[in-house]
Amino acid sequence: MKDWPTASEMLVMRILQDEPRGLYGLQVVEHSDGVVKRGSVYVLLGRLEEKGFVRVIRPKAETGLPGMPRPIYQLTGQGSKVLAAAETIGLSFSGARQ
Amino acid sequence: MSERPRKRKEKRYIGYERTCGYPDRTLEKLMTPDVRRRLNEIRHGLATTTDAAREHQAASPVPAPRKIELPPAHLLVVVSKWLLNAEAYGRYVEPHVLDMRLEYFKAIAAGRRVQARWIVVRGYWDVLAPLRRGLWITITRWLREGYG
Numbered sequence: 001m002k003d004w005p006t007a008s009e010m011l012v013m014r015i016l017q018d019e020p021r022g023l024y025g026l027q028v029v030e031h032s033d034g035v036v037k038r039g040s041v042y043v044l045l046g047r048l049e050e051k052g053f054v055r056v057i058r059p060k061a062e063t064g065l066p067g068m069p070r071p072i073y074q075l076t077g078q079g080s081k082v083l084a085a086a087e088t089i090g091l092s093f094s095g096a097r098q
Numbered sequence: 099m100s101e102r103p104r105k106r107k108e109k110r111y112i113g114y115e116r117t118c119g120y121p122d123r124t125l126e127k128l129m130t131p132d133v134r135r136r137l138n139e140i141r142h143g144l145a146t147t148t149d150a151a152r153e154h155q156a157a158s159p160v161p162a163p164r165k166i167e168l169p170p171a172h173l174l175v176v177v178s179k180w181l182l183n184a185e186a187y188g189r190y191v192e193p194h195v196l197d198m199r200l201e202y203f204k205a206i207a208a209g210r211r212v213q214a215r216w217i218v219v220r221g222y223w224d225v226l227a228p229l230r231r232g233l234w235i236t237i238t239r240w241l242r243e244g245y246g
Contacts, residue, residue, distance in 0.1 A: 026197050038220075042194050042228045046190050067196070067199060
């Protein structure tokens with residue numbers, strides 16, 4: 001299937017599943033324990049957004065921080081379904097924080 | 099029958115600045131050099147109205163000129179916006195730049211200038227992958243829309 005996420009994308013989705021309020025890109029890097037690199041995190045998140053598994057929230061401002069607010073990434077309902085299906089068929093998520 | 103000379107086009111635009119907010123360059127062309135210099139002094143806040151004020155200004159120390167620093171990755175943003183379409187830029191490159199700037203300014207605020215430099219260097223290195231992906235998306239979309 002063309003839209004089925006890759007192993008790295010699955011890992012990112014798994015991390016996002018644990019945080020229903022969403023995460024910044026750098027928080028995804030921290031939660032992945034070094035598996036997802038800074039250079040690749042936005043590529044993975046962008047791909048997931050294109051596939052419809054992740055939604056991007058752009059807040060108006062970040063509390064206590066100047067400048068443009070950073071986007072927050074949340075798992076969509078479709079993303080949750082894909083994760084559930086992957087767990088059902090026994091795909092493992094190596095590297096994700098338990 | 100001699101044709102009546104037409105009015106110069108610029109004259110119609112005198113006062114344009116007041117209504118539209120654009121600098122009225124045509125008005126400046128009509129001014130003598132002295133008047134133009136005086137106008138520039140007023141614009142830059144250098145003009146003084148009275149002799150006393152002029153003397154006071156001469157006696158007071160000249161403020162050091164301020165250096166306006168551009169944020170880190172300014173060039174990267176300009177080049178990326180030129181290379182990529184808006185969607186690819188916003189999805190792949192912009193979040194990366196925002197992270198880099200946030201970390202940079204945090205380091206600057208903490209007085210760690212070396213670390214700030216390192217954040218910029220690392221940021222330029224890390225942005226290569228998102229930039230490549232953005233370029234790929236931009237080119238494929240362009241080809242699809244152009245030939246599809």
